[in-house]
Amino acid sequence: GAGVSQSPSNKVTEKGKDVELRCDPISGHTALYWYRQSLGQGLEFLIYFQGNSAPDKSGLPSDRFSAERTGGSVSTLTIQRTQQEDSAVYLCASSTQNTGELFFGEGSRLTVL
Amino acid sequence: GESVGLHLPTLSVQEGDNSIINCAYSNSASDYFIWYKQESGKGPQFIIDIRSNMDKRQGQRVTVLLNKTVKHLSLQIAATQPGDSAVYFCAENKAAGNKLTFGGGTRVLVKP
Numbered sequence: 001g002a003g004v005s006q007s008p009s010n011k012v013t014e015k016g017k018d019v020e021l022r023c024d025p026i027s028g029h030t031a032l033y034w035y036r037q038s039l040g041q042g043l044e045f046l047i048y049f050q051g052n053s054a055p056d057k058s059g060l061p062s063d064r065f066s067a068e069r070t071g072g073s074v075s076t077l078t079i080q081r082t083q084q085e086d087s088a089v090y091l092c093a094s095s096t097q098n099t100g101e102l103f104f105g106e107g108s109r110l111t112v113l
Numbered sequence: 114g115e116s117v118g119l120h121l122p123t124l125s126v127q128e129g130d131n132s133i134i135n136c137a138y139s140n141s142a143s144d145y146f147i148w149y150k151q152e153s154g155k156g157p158q159f160i161i162d163i164r165s166n167m168d169k170r171q172g173q174r175v176t177v178l179l180n181k182t183v184k185h186l187s188l189q190i191a192a193t194q195p196g197d198s199a200v201y202f203c204a205e206n207k208a209a210g211n212k213l214t215f216g217g218g219t220r221v222l223v224k225p
Contacts, residue, residue, distance in 0.1 A: 102213055
C-alpha cells in the first residue's frame with residue numbers, strides 16, 4: 001500500500017485477555033518500529049526491527065509484550081494478559097535503510113477494561 | 114534510557130505570529146535530527162530534518178536550527194496558522210538506519 005497500515009484501528013478488551021496488533025509497513029522498508037503513546041503523552045519506544053538483525057527489544061515494558069516480524073515485512077505486536085495500564089495508542093512506523101525518516105501508521109487504540 | 118514524555122508542555126501562539134519550539138537532546142553522537150508533527154488522532158508526520166554537519170535548514174514556513182555545542186534543536190514556524198495546532202516531537206538518530214529516539218513533545222495551540 002501507499003503508507004503504513006495498522007489493524008485494528010480500535011480494540012477494546014477485557015483485563016487478562018491477549019491481544020494482537022498488526023502492522024503492514026511500506027513495501028521495501030527494512031526498518032520497523034513499534035511505539036506506545038498514552039493519552040496526551042509522548043512516544044514510548046517499544047521495539048525496533050532492522051533487516052535480518054536481531055530486534056532491539058529494549059523498550060518492551062514487561063515479558064507480557066512481544067513482537068514478531070515475518071519475512072521482513074508484516075509485524076505483529078502481542079500483549080498477553082492485558083492490564084488496564086496497557087491502554088494506549090500503539091503506533092507502528094517504517095523506514096528505509098538509508099534514511100532516518102519514519103513513516104507512521106494511524107495507530108491502534110487499545111482500551112483494556 | 115529512552116526519552117519518554119510525561120505531561121506535554123504547551124505553547125500558546127496567536128495566529129500569524131511566529132512559533133519557536135525547543136528540544137534538548139542528550140546523545141552527542143547523534144548525527145541526524147527530525148521534527149515530527151502529530152495532529153489529534155493521527156500518527157506523527159515528518160516536517161523537516163537536519164544532519165549534524167548543518168546548523169540551519171529551511172522548509173516551507175519552517176526552519177530548523179541545530180546547536181551542537183549545547184545539544185539544542187529548535188523548530189521555527191513562520192506566520193503560525195490554525196492548522197499548525199498539533200503536538201511537535203523532535204527525534205534524534207545516531208546514524209541513518211539506527212533507532213530513532215523521540216523527545217517528549219510540545220503541544221502548540223494557535224489562538225485565532
